[in-house]
Amino acid sequence: MGARQSVEASCGGGMAFGTTASAPLLMQGKVKRMLWNDVKGKRFEMEVVEAKEGMSLIPSVATTEEGDKEMNASAEDLGKAQQAPTFAAQGVAKDTDYMELPQPVRYEELQKECLMSLRPETFEGMRFDFTKPLNQSFSLSHSLQMGAAEMPTANPQQIVKIPVSSYEFGANLIGNKGMMIGRMLTDGRMSGRVKYDLNDALSFKVQAQLAEEKQYSQTMFDVDVKGLDWNGQVKVGNNQFVGVNYFQSVTNNLALGGEAFYLGSQRKSGVGFAARHQGDPGIATCQIATTGLLSATYHHKVSEKVYLASELMWNWNAREASAAFGYDYILRQCRLRGRVDSSGVITAFLEERLNVGVNFVLSAELDHYRKDYRFGFGMTVGME
Structure with a gap:
């Protein structure tokens, strides 16, 4: 039945559109609201509601008392007729279409949302980072850091620090197909990444x-x-390292996967499994490996500016467990991140935006049990 016949049937057959061009527009769902006159000269207004299964013509306003009565009766009949298809369409939308599952995150990025809150980049001393873009694809970076480094000792309660300073020079080339990033430090270390x-x-x-x-x-x-709904990775490294991982979406919100690795130089191997559930308010992940580690995290979005995260780690080989709680608060001119763990360590990291491309950084880490306190400040220029 065409659009015009549907309206006439729903309104008692006494209604006609002013122009015949309205029917094709209604069939395409382009007309949201239309006025017309019936054969008695009464003026009615109807709305076109788009749905997955078709369109519903819902009467909304009548300009006369008789039109009110006729319109109410027509609306009741039309509502009953349209109720079943509307609910059916909603039910189909809620069902999982296993042929069109979403693309999951990479296995290495399983806990990427929690890392912003639970792993703030704290430092001790002074740090200055400067990035100079030469064009849209190429930029140079300079980083200077002065502070203290903690030296490992036999007694965990004994803390030994020595003053250190370092300068890092970097080059970044980023294009549409890939990127090249290189770093060189004054202590002789060099690192690079090509993708x-x-x-x-x-x-x-x-x-x-x-x-x-x-x-x-x-x-x-x-x-x-x-x-379409999965991703995999193969890794080969020095020391005879070989690894593989796979991640598959099983529903619209749940993804499952696993990994395996072999380290030939130490003759060690391991297998791990992971699950990630991504809902509207929060994201939950769980990882377990034959190396003896169990990790579970939960990231909750309180609002567009407030995020909370929690983490639980258990090493059943060492019979040790730890828990941590983190937060990420985004203000208009600054961003505050912090963490509190079960060992009593309190961490805070503040980035204050002074101007476009200029950020002031404050870092603090308090360990009351070991009596170790680390504070740092810095400046970041040329990076958004």
Whole structure:
């Protein structure tokens, strides 16, 4: 039945549109509200409501008392007729379409939302970061840090710190298909990262770090593959390291996956499993591995400016457990992040925006149990 016939049937057959061009517009769902006159000269107004299963013509206003009565009766009949298809359409929308599941996050980014709150980049002393863009793709960076470094000792309660300073020079090349990032420090360390996207489904990544100490030098080569509702990764590195992971969406909100690795130099191997549930207010993740680690996190979005996160880690081999709570508060001119864990360590990190591209940074970490207190301040210029 056409749009005009549907309206005539719903309103007793005594109604006609002013122009015949209205019917095609209604069929396409382009007309939201229309006025017309019936054969008796009464003027009515109706709304066109778009739905997945079709359109519903809902009477809304009548300009005469008789029109009110007729319109109310027509609205009741039309509401009964349209009630079942509307509910059916809503039920179909809520069901899971297993042929069109969303693309999950990468396995390595399973807990990326919680890391902003639970892993603030605290430091001790003074830090200055400057980035100079030369064009839209290439930029240079300079970083200067002066402070103290903690030296490991046999007694965990004994804290030994020595003054240190370092300068880091970096170069960044970012394009549409990939990026190249390099860093060089005054202590002789060099690091670099290259990523290239061959297409939307396949990308390659190489990471390398060179240092005077052999144990600190490492290289890793990754191959990322993406499907419609899954992604996988293969990793090959030095010390005979081989790893693979896979992550699959099973519903619109739930994704499951696993990983496996083998370290030939130490003759160690492990298998892990992970789950991630992403809802509207919060994101919950869980990871378990044969190495003895169990990790569970929850990230809750309180509002557009307030985020909360919690983490529970358990090492059943060492019979140790720890818990942490973090927050991320975004204000108009600053961003405050912090963390409190079960060992009594309190961390706070503040970024204050002074001007466009200029941020002032404050860092603090208080460990009352070990009597270790770390404070830092810095400036970031040239980065948004």
